[in-house]
Amino acid sequence: MYICTSLSSHVQCPQKLKYLYLRGSKKLARLPNLRSAANLEQICLMGCERLREIPSSIRFLHKLDYLNLYGCKKLRSLPSLFQLKNLRHLSLSFCINLKQISEIPSVIEQLDLLECGMEEWSTAIQSLDNLEYLPISMCKNLRSLPRTLHFNLVEELDLSGCSNLNKFPNVTGHLKKLVLEETPIEELPSTIGCLPSLVDLQLGKCYKLESLPDSICELKCLERLLLWGCSKLDRLPPLYGLCSLTDLYLDGTAVSEIPSDIVSLSSLRLLSLNNCKRLQNLPELPEQTRVLRAFGCASLQTAKSPLSFARLQTPNDWxxxxxxxxxxxxxxxxxxxxxxxxxxxxxxxxEEMAIASNMSVLPEVSGGFLVGFPRKFEVPLAMNKDDMLLLTCRCRLKNADGNERLLPFVAPEIRHDSMHLDSVIQADHVFLWHNHYYIESCLIQKYSDVNELSIEFEFKAEHYGYTVGDAMQLNVVKLKVKRCGVHLMYTSKDEEYQCSPSIIQTKHSLHYAATDSDFMQEVIGTADTSKKRSSNQANIIADGRSDKRMKEF
Structure with a gap:
């Protein structure tokens, strides 16, 4: 191995040299004649920021299979590499002044062009039949692509951040992932439907994209369609053919309606509509949908519920x-x-989840919150990055002998990043969730034969935020709970102790919500009222505590 910080053009490379490693040689401006190093197999010039040229004698290195020019910022041109018949890996990433790529041998398998300075797609790249890997994102000077591109082996094409690329060509081959995020493309060609293997299509922040071709419904293998931030996209094509689609992201688009045939997408698990300001109606969703994010849909008036619910078949979904x-x-x-x-x-x-996971002898609990924000916190509530809302219900169990057990029922974390909270929470909000416990054997033994059990619930809502200064400081602000409710799903897996939800909610309802339906009506009534008055005028109705005694369950 031959390592140095500078080389004279008169230096001759040893004939037996196989590896030339000059990574980080920031003073290196040029290389010597390489003709004598006929046995060279690998050259690494990564981070040689002052290197201006590669000697034409490189064409004699017929055994060369690896050439890394990553970060050679002053490099402006390349000699012909066509004669390097064993070259498999060529990295030109971050060669920001390299405007044109010369001839490349067709045997190349990996070509790295991340943030390369090239302005046009080289015809040499089109003939790379053995190419398997082609990272090409952030090429800000790239203005055009050939009218047609065909890839035999490339499975992923990433053109994200190519900020001057406004037209996408006809592409054929076996692509599985296509990323065009943050490009100014105005439309996709109808031939997009000719990518039968495409699994992941990412078009986030394509701010000039106005529509999608109807042929997109021909992508039978497509699992993820990402369109967030396409602010001019106001219409969606038919969706009925996307039978494998699991995730659909439409956050921040201008769509005013979702095609009704979305209900036919039997694989759909996640639909994200955050900040779709023009969306007015949400049609019926597939019964398998697990996640719906509709934060900040200011014009949304109606949302249909599925006609039926799919019983959970995959409790271990990753x-x-x-x-x-x-x-x-x-x-x-x-x-x-x-x-x-x-x-x-x-x-x-x-209820469906409780039935599907009925393995506990103690009550399962589904909690309900109507959270009001205190005046001292300056309603509306603003959540910054890394902030979190934590909603908890502490369940204290005590039997006649005085034995106690504290079970915390915690709602899923509500975070700024995960919920896309890029604006403020503007009014009182309701949070409903369900917790399931697999009770330990010792706990089962302790409570399995009791005839009387006292249960006390305490609800709490807190906002965790960080103040950035000389030192990051955690601030915890307690939020007021205006309404709260607990619904016991069942009490035992043994039939003689089984109680129907209707009996449980009547006998053991909370003081602040006489029945489950009353709680819902109170919440809905408060939500209606919040449209007519600011949330800081609302009265605090409950402190979130309840103590009820259950007998002979």
Missing amino acids: RWGNKYLFNYCNCLNLDHETLGSIMANARLRI
């Missing part, structure tokens, strides 16, 4: 497990009927 998450935060124009429907929807899904 992303969602057996959880549902539906977020309508800051949807302040929802009509009364839709508010009631959302509540009923949540209740049915919670």
Whole structure:
């Protein structure tokens, strides 16, 4: 190995040299004649920021299979590399002044062009039949592509950040992932439907994109479609053919309606509509949908609930497990009927989960919050990056012998990043969730034969935020709980102790919500009222505590 910080053009490379490693040689401006180093297999010039040229004698290195010019910022041209018949890996990433790429041998398998300065797509790249890997994002000078591109082996094409590329060509091949984020493309060609293997299509922040071709519904293998931040996109094509689609991101688009055929997407798990300001109606969603994010849909008035619910078949799903998450935060124009429907929807899904996971002898709890924000916090509530809302319900169990057990029921974390809270929470909000416990054997033994059990619930809502100064400081602000409720799903897996939800809610309802339906009606009524008055005028109705005694369950 031959390492140095500078080389004279008169230096001769040893004939037996196989590896030339000059990484980080910031003073190196040129290389010597390489003709004598006929056995060279690898050259690494990564970070040689002053290197201006590669000697034409490189063409004699017939055994060379690796050439790394990553970060050679002063490099303006390349000699012909066509004769390097063994070259498999060529890195030109961050060669920001390299405007043109010369001839490249067709045997290349990996070509790195991340933030390269090239202005036009080289015809040499088109003939790379063995190419498998082609990172080409952030090429800010790239203005055009050939009318047609074909890739035999490339599975991922990333053109994100190519800020001067306004037209995407006809592409054929076996692409599985296509990334065009933060490009000014105005449309996709109809031939996009000719990519039968495409699994992931990312078009985030394509600020000039106005529509998608109808042929997109021909992508039978597509699992993720990302369109967030496409602020001019006001219409979606038919979706009925996207039978494999699991994730659909439409955050910040100008769509005013979602195609009704979305209900046919049997694989859809996540629909993200945050800040779709023009969206007025949400059609029925597929029964398998686990996550709906509709934060800040200011014009949304109606949202239909699924006609039925799919029983959970995959409790070990690596992303969602057996959880549902539906977020309508800051949807302040929802009509009364839709508010009631959302509540009923949540209740049915919670019951479905309880039935699917009935393995506990102690009550499962689904909690409900109506959270009001205190005046001292300056309503509306603003959440910064890394901030979090934490909602908890502490359940204290005590039997006749005085034995106690404290079980915390914690709502899913509500974070700034995960919920896309890029604006403020503008009014009182309701949070419903469900917790399931697999009770330990010692706890089962302790409580399995009791005839009387005292249960006390304490609700708490807190905002965790950080103040950045000389030292980062955690600030915790307690929020006021205006309404709260607990619904016991069942009490035992043994039939003789089994109680129906209707009996439980009647016998053991909370003081602040006489029945489960009353709680929903109070919440809906408060939500309607919040449209007519500011949230800081609302009275605090409950402190979030309840103590009830259950007998002979």
